[in-house]
Structure formats: C-alpha cells, structure tokens
Amino acid sequence: MASLGNIPQNEKSKSFDIVETYNRLLHEDPExxxxxxxxxxLIELLVQSSADTVYEFLDLVKxxxxxxKSRIPNSISLSAGTDLFQRYMISSMKPTSTGDFETVRQHLxxxxxxxxxxxxxxxxxxxxxxxxxxxDGSVVLTHGGSRVVGTLLGKAAEASKTGGNVxxxxxxxxxxxxxxxxxxxxxxLRAKGVPVAxxxxxxxxxxxxxxxxxxxxAEGVVENGGIISRLGTYQIALLAKAAxxxxxxxxxxxxxxxxxxxxxxxxxxxxxxIEFETEDKKELTDDERxxxxxxxxxxxxxxxxxxxxxxxxxxxxxxPPALVSALITETGVLTPSAVSEELISMWY
Amino acid sequence: MPSxxxxxxxxPAPAExxxxxxAKPQGKNGGAKPVIAQDAPATGxxxxxxxxxxxxxxxxxxxxxxxxxxxxxxxxxxxxxxxAPGTQQKGEAQKGGKGQHKRGASTSMDARSLxxxxxxxVPAIPAAPKKEDKTVEFFRHLYKQRTTSIAGASKEVHPAxxxxxxxxxxxxxxxxxxxxxxxLQAFKRVIESYSTPRGYSLTRHLTSHVxxxxxxxxxxxxxxxxxxxxxxxWLKLEVSKVxxxxxxxxxxxxxxxxIDRFIQERVTFADxxxxxxxxxxxxxxxxxxxxxxxxxxxxxxxEAHQAGKKFRVIVVDSRPLHEGKHLAAxxxxxxxxxxxxxxxxxxxxxxxVTKVMLGAHAMxxxxxxxxxxxxxLVAMEAxxxxxxVLVLCETIKFTERVALDSIVxxxxxxxxxxxxxxxxxxxxxxxxKLQLCNPMFDVTPAEYIQMIVTESGNVPPTSVPVxxxxxxxxx
Numbered sequence: 001m002a003s004l005g006n007i008p009q010n011e012k013s014k015s016f017d018i019v020e021t022y023n024r025l026l027h028e029d030p031e032x033x034x035x036x037x038x039x040x041x042l043i044e045l046l047v048q049s050s051a052d053t054v055y056e057f058l059d060l061v062k063x064x065x066x067x068x069k070s071r072i073p074n075s076i077s078l079s080a081g082t083d084l085f086q087r088y089m090i091s092s093m094k095p096t097s098t099g100d101f102e103t104v105r106q107h108l109x110x111x112x113x114x115x116x117x118x119x120x121x122x123x124x125x126x127x128x129x130x131x132x133x134x135x136d137g138s139v140v141l142t143h144g145g146s147r148v149v150g151t152l153l154g155k156a157a158e159a160s161k162t163g164g165n166v167x168x169x170x171x172x173x174x175x176x177x178x179x180x181x182x183x184x185x186x187x188x189l190r191a192k193g194v195p196v197a198x199x200x201x202x203x204x205x206x207x208x209x210x211x212x213x214x215x216x217x218a219e220g221v222v223e224n225g226g227i228i229s230r231l232g233t234y235q236i237a238l239l240a241k242a243a244x245x246x247x248x249x250x251x252x253x254x255x256x257x258x259x260x261x262x263x264x265x266x267x268x269x270x271x272x273x274i275e276f277e278t279e280d281k282k283e284l285t286d287d288e289r290x291x292x293x294x295x296x297x298x299x300x301x302x303x304x305x306x307x308x309x310x311x312x313x314x315x316x317x318x319x320p321p322a323l324v325s326a327l328i329t330e331t332g333v334l335t336p337s338a339v340s341e342e343l344i345s346m347w348y
Numbered sequence: 349m350p351s352x353x354x355x356x357x358x359x360p361a362p363a364e365x366x367x368x369x370x371a372k373p374q375g376k377n378g379g380a381k382p383v384i385a386q387d388a389p390a391t392g393x394x395x396x397x398x399x400x401x402x403x404x405x406x407x408x409x410x411x412x413x414x415x416x417x418x419x420x421x422x423x424x425x426x427x428x429x430x431x432a433p434g435t436q437q438k439g440e441a442q443k444g445g446k447g448q449h450k451r452g453a454s455t456s457m458d459a460r461s462l463x464x465x466x467x468x469x470v471p472a473i474p475a476a477p478k479k480e481d482k483t484v485e486f487f488r489h490l491y492k493q494r495t496t497s498i499a500g501a502s503k504e505v506h507p508a509x510x511x512x513x514x515x516x517x518x519x520x521x522x523x524x525x526x527x528x529x530x531x532l533q534a535f536k537r538v539i540e541s542y543s544t545p546r547g548y549s550l551t552r553h554l555t556s557h558v559x560x561x562x563x564x565x566x567x568x569x570x571x572x573x574x575x576x577x578x579x580x581x582w583l584k585l586e587v588s589k590v591x592x593x594x595x596x597x598x599x600x601x602x603x604x605x606x607i608d609r610f611i612q613e614r615v616t617f618a619d620x621x622x623x624x625x626x627x628x629x630x631x632x633x634x635x636x637x638x639x640x641x642x643x644x645x646x647x648x649x650x651e652a653h654q655a656g657k658k659f660r661v662i663v664v665d666s667r668p669l670h671e672g673k674h675l676a677a678x679x680x681x682x683x684x685x686x687x688x689x690x691x692x693x694x695x696x697x698x699x700x701v702t703k704v705m706l707g708a709h710a711m712x713x714x715x716x717x718x719x720x721x722x723x724x725l726v727a728m729e730a731x732x733x734x735x736x737v738l739v740l741c742e743t744i745k746f747t748e749r750v751a752l753d754s755i756v757x758x759x760x761x762x763x764x765x766x767x768x769x770x771x772x773x774x775x776x777x778x779x780x781k782l783q784l785c786n787p788m789f790d791v792t793p794a795e796y797i798q799m800i801v802t803e804s805g806n807v808p809p810t811s812v813p814v815x816x817x818x819x820x821x822x823x
Contacts, residue, residue: 224799224808260806262629262703262736262798321808322795337810344807344814 016048018064019071022078031147034219035081035254036119038068042085043112052101061086074314076228076269077219080257087347088115122252122330123151130215130250130328131156134168138212141204141240143173144230145181146217148250150188152328153215157192170196171207175232204236208243218251223260223343225321225336227251228267237323246325253329256343261318273315418478482763482777484785490760495568504561508537513569519669523643524709524745525615528575531566532611535583536604538562543596550599551590559584571759574710574718575745578820582610618742618803619644626705626740626801627652634659634702637735639726641671642707644740646678649705653684660684662701666691666722668765668786691722694729704730706792708741712751713816715794715809721787724754727796736798739809743802746816751791759788 018041025037032040045064051057065082069075092108126148134140134156142149156166170189174182182198189196199207214236218227227233227249240247261267321336334342483491494517495501498510505513512534515521521530542558544550563580566572572580586606590599626648630636636659638645649661661684665672676688689697704726710718717723717739730737751757763784767773776782794809804815 223806258805260799262738337808340808340811341814344804344811344818347805 016045018042018045018068021045022068022072031120031123033119033147033252033255034074034077035084036116038065038078038081039085039112039119039254040116041068042082043109043116046105046108046112054101054104057101057105058086058089061089074219074269074316076257076259076267076316077255079259080220080255083258084254084256085112088112119252119254122254123148125330126250126252126328127152127155129330129333130248131166133213133215133248133328134166135212136166137168139169139171139210141171141173141207141211141214141236141245142216143175143232143236144217145178145185146229146250148252149215149217150185152250153189153194154192157189157194168194170194171211172196172198173201173204173232173236174198175201175230201232201235205239208239208245211240211243211245214240214245214247216247216249218249218255219316220257220259221249221251221255221327221339222257222318223340225324225327225334225339226261227319227324227327228257228259228261228316229319231273231315231317234264234317234319234323237319241323247323248326248328249319249324250328253331253342256339256346258343258347264318267316267318269316271315480780482783484760484783486755487758487760487785487787490758492568492571492760494570494762495565501565502561504558505565506534506538506541506562508534509562509565513566516566517569522669522671523641524573524575525619525643525742527573528579528744529611529615531576532579532583532607535559535562536607539600539603539607542600549592550596551588551592555584555587559587574747574749575742578744578747579610579614582820583607614742614744618744619647621803622740622742622801623647623651625806626738627655627657629703629738629801630657630659631702632658635662635700636660637662637664637697637701637704637726637730638675639664639672639706639723640666640669640720641675642740644742645705645707646675648740649679649684650682653682660687662687662689662697664689664691664694664697664722664726668761671720691725694726698729698733698735701730701733701735704735704737706737706739708739708745709789710745710747710749711739711741711800711809711812711816712791713746713748713813714750714752715797715812716751717792717794717797717809718751718757718789719792721754721790724790724792724796727792731796737796739797739800741800741802743804743815743819746812746820748813748816748821754787754790758790761786761788 021044022037022041025040026032026034029037042061042065045061046057049057049060051060061082065079065086068082069079072078088111089108092104092111130152134153140153142153153170156168172182172186172189186196186198216227216229216233216236218229218233220228222228229249237247259268321339324336327334327336327339331342495513496517498514501510501513512521512530515530516527521527538558539554542550542554544553559580563572583603586603590603594602622644626645630648630652634657636649638649638661652659661679663672663676663679663686665676665688667690672688676686680686687697706717706719706723706727708717708719712718717727727737749757763776763786766784766786767776773784776784797809800807800809800812802815804819807815
C-alpha cells in the first residue's frame, strides 16, 4: 500500500495515557477548546494504537473516551468532542469496511487534522457573523472567559478603528471565584479601546435596564438547543428574558453534545454546588487556592491532585432553550429548535 | 277565503295548528266536501266545483308544507311517492307543487320529495314529535354513526376484519398501537386468503378491490387512528411495489413477511428502545405522574421498576373509559407504589410530582400532542407547577398534519357512554336543549412538552416534522 512514512508505528499504545495527552494539549495551546483537545488526543491515540481491525479500534476509542470522561471533572464539553469523533469514524469507515485498515486510518488521520484546523478557524467565522449584532451605541453584557465571545467583541471593536463605525460598551460580570480570569478578559477588551464596566453578580438585575443585548459562550449545546455553561449564565438568561433583552450564545458546532437535560439537576454530572453543612469550612491550602484562581491558559496542572469534582469554580448550569434568542455558530445563526435538526442530520 | 295560513317554522306542535287550519275550511265549507288528504284519494268522489277544488288544493298545499317542515327538522328526508292519482288530481298536484316553489322561503322542498297526493300520513300529522337535534354544533362535522353489529356488512369484508371491527367499536381493543397491530394482523389474514382473479394482477387488484372494503368497514366501526393511516399508506406502497411477474403465493408471502417486519421494527422494537430510554430518565425518589393508560408508559415504568429504581407513580384517570384503573391495577400487582386519582384531584397531586410521562395517539407537525381527552389538562398543570413533561411516542404515530385546536379533527364517541344508568342524565334525550358532548381526544400545545422520547432518540417537539419526514415518508 502507499508509504506510511509519516506515521510512526510504535508499540507505545500501552503506555499512551489519554488524560495526560489531553491535559498537555490544553496546556500547550491556549486557543484550543476542550472538545477539540479531546479530538486531538483521540487522533494521537489513532496514530499510536496497534489495532488492526475497524471494530477493535472503535472499541478502543470508546473505552478510552469513557476513561477520559471519568477522569476530567467537567466532562460535558469534551464529551461533545469524543462523540463527534466516534460518529465521524463510524461514518467514514462504513464505505470501506472491507478495505484495508491502514488506508482507513490514513484517511481518518488526515481528515481529523483537517477538522481540528477548521475548528480553530470556526472562532473567526463566528466573530464574523456575530459582530453585526453589536450595533453602534449599544451596551453588551457578558460574563465568563469564553474565547469565542472575546474574539467576537474584539472583531466588533476593530471595525471602529478602521471606519469608526461601531462604538459600544461592555458590562462585564465579575466572577469572584475566578477573579484572575475575569481581570484578564476585561484588560483585553480595554486594550482594544472598548469601555468596560465591571459589576458583581448581584448587580445583574440592576444593570439589565441599561443593557441592549447579552452575549455569552457555552461549554456545550444540548439537543433541545439549551446550553451548558459557566455557573451564573442561567440567572443572567432569566433576568434578560424578564427584561425583554435578547440573549445570544456564541458556540462552535463541535460543541453540540448528545445530552437532553430536563432541568439543572439532570445534567448527568455530580456538581457539589449545594452542600449543607453544620460546621464551617476549613481554609483552602495554597495549592487549592492556586487551582481556584487559575486562568484559562493554565487550565490543568498535572501535578496537583484535583479537588472534589466540580467545586463552585468549575460548576456549570443549564439554560433552557426558551431563554435563548439565537445561537451564533460557524454554520450561521440558528434558533434553538434548529440545533435538534442539525443533530438529527448528523446522527440519524 | 278561508285558507290555511302559511305555517310558521319551528312550531313545536305543528300538528295542532295544522289540524286547526284544516278544520276551519271544513267548518266554513259546511263540511260536506271531502277535504284534504284526510280522506281517501277522491277517485270515486263526485266532481268538485272549481272553487272547491281550489280550496282543496290550498289545504293540501299547506299539508304538504307541514310535512316537508317536519321532515326537514327531523333530519331524515323521506321520499314521498306520489299515489296513483287521477289526471285531475295530478294537475292539481302540479299546481300545488308550483305554488310551493313560489313559497320557497318557508320550506325547502327537496327535489327528491314529490308532492304527495292523498297520502294518509300527511295531515294526521307526523305522529312522532319533531326530534331535537342532539348533536353539538361545534363538533357536528364529526358525528358519525358507528357500526356495532356485523349484520349488514358488505360481503367482501373478511371475517377477521369483522371481528376486529366489533372489538374496536366496543373498546376491547383500545389504544393507538394495539389497534395498529391488530389491524395489520387482520390484513395479513386477508392477504393470505386472497387469490387474484383471472385477468387481474395482484398489485392492481388487491388494494382497490380487497383492502379498500376492509378499510371502509373498519372506519365505520371506529374512525381510523393516525398510526393506522400511516401503516396503511405504507402497506399500499408495498403492494404497489410487487413485481408483476412474481407468482401469487410468493408475492403474498413477501407481503406478509413485510408486515411482520414492519410491526417488529416500528412497534415492537421501537417500544423496547423507548421503554429503555424512558426508564433511564427515572431516578430514585422520583414521583411520576401519568394519565389514563398508555401501553408504552406502562412498559417504561415496569422496566424502571425491574431495574431496581425506587419511585412512586400517580395515575390520573377520568370518565367515561376509566382506562387508568387497568394501569393502576397492573402496576400495583407488580409491586409498584401507585396512587390513583380522578382528574379533579390533579391540582392537588401535581405538587409532589417530579416528572410527568404521557402517552400519545399522534404527534402533529407543529409539535402538538394529540392524545386522550384530559391529557392537555395534565400537561398544562404540570407546566404551571414547573414539572417536566415527557411524551413517549413511536415515530409511526407522527403525522404531517397540523392541529390548531381540538375541534377540527377529533373523534366523537356516542353520548350515551357518558350516561350513568340510574343517574340524573338517564333521560337526557327528553330534556330540551340539552346536548351531551363526548370527545375522545384533545390537543396539547407544544410549549407544554419538554421532550419526546422516540426510538430515534430524544427530541424537542419542534423536531417532529424532521423525524416524520425521515421515518414515514422516506420510502
């Protein structure tokens, strides 16, 4: 068959640690998102595995994905990536199921890398679609450390430099648990010349009257068009709906996850957000505080033992589709009900 | 000229007035003349003078008008046959008829009913009092007489289908899927016992000459469910795809196999998948509310119970069918913790509920749920109390139709089913201006439904047309 010179065929599959690879990828590339990191980790698995048949490989991918999900506290987002990769593998393997596995593997590899590069470009396309939502003189409310939203607002701000068209202000909701990340986002926006006001989470209702639109990012988009994102998004969405302000979500399409929650407590992950205790909490150790204070670029420290899964810093909540006005993805602007149709067309 | 006045319409007792008006000319004329059709046709009578003839004609006209009115209001136009009259009377009859047409405003004389000449029935007055229309105005387009016995069925109806029709009309077989499966099984028997007559081909003859009478008969027993409609459309398509050159026995066997596979895929297997997905959604400590009896909801609850989950069930039920009783009994026998209440206990019980699971008769393309009457109430209450509503529905029940209300498309069951023997409504037919309305289905708006569990996955109500297109129309 064709030469396989580029792909190192080594016997390291046994010592391949997917969790370590995943963390390393996240650490190395600050621009990468969790689902894409998961996919890249799986591609490396593909490279290094010694599976000879299609089904053996599919099985390997499934077990490794499950293992990865169990080890990472907030697994909803990366499960979007693993599910997508499995789906993609199954669909690309079908026509060549009787063919040579090596060609299939090559095909997967090249397409996988293409996918990753496309995913990175997705952020730019979302920014291109979304910046028109930010009109001259408008006030945008946002929160969290979403890089998509950052790119979107950055692009909207840039237009003002060249033609002086869009002048807008941002109200940013600070997160006490992640103050370093919040500060970084605010600084970035101010550097682009955008006036930013920081408010605490308690002031969102108060500030909603001055807001024209709300834009947030998401960690996952669920089957009915609702989103899973940083804790605090749900209450902002509720307040926006009550005040009649549009609520937009900027998310890449690889974040669509096959989950259908019926409520906050149906997410399938154990979040210890509400803990009833009769004794006061002990002080955080240095390591724990450092972890709690981390910025997005230093997401995971391999050496530190992760504290309890989904402590308040990591916690997510679910925003139902009725509160979402539109989702800005790289395939266009979708209504929440269109998400289900996209998923059906992908998975049916 | 003492002539009868044109009778006013909607006179509750036309009989009396007619008799009165007819008595008048009699009296005034001195009573000697045989007046009106009260007497036998005046074949043997002496010749009447012209004036008296005129009088007679007018009186007869009035009588005919009365009868036409009575017919119109009883809603059963009778065909009146003209008695064999003499030429004289014929001439007058024609005159009378013409006169009647002139007075067309008061009665609408059907072209069918010919002027009656001396028919004894007319003047003696319709013996039966005018019957009140007991159908409800909004649903009048849905009233249909149900066939309740096999007498009078067309000879082409297969005995299996006859039996099935009876079972459906008295609710022995009740429920969208049960009826679907039973219908297909009956059609299998029809196909097995079918033999193509000489000069015809199976593909062209079977559908129109054999299946259609069966379908008509079944519809007359009880209107078709939407899933049955989908299945029959599929079956007709399968029949049309049969190759003209295949021998009959092979074609029939293929069709029967296809039907088996269809049931296996769209019902049996679908139910398995749905029951498993729904059972997965049930957590320990849940309180599940359901309405009436849905076979798929029952199956899911049983499966969750067998998986060891600890939960309670509240069954809400309503008259007249009381289907929820069977569900509650079945679940309690298996050891589930069941609470049974009627629909008036809904608002009280909704507070403890964590999830509501409902069955469906059909899902419409605008995301609305078409299900047993009362379901919409349950969904609405659940919405008010912020409880999630799950609908368990196979894709065979999806339809491209759109429902905006519960009136345009529904099924009206006989009103007598609502009457409790010995209760206050027993003689409801005699009570004036009282109508009993017994709709069988209602429509639940899409915004009250959070999730539909189908064999193709969990979808929001807005995705119904997509799945319908993929599942039911892709062939």
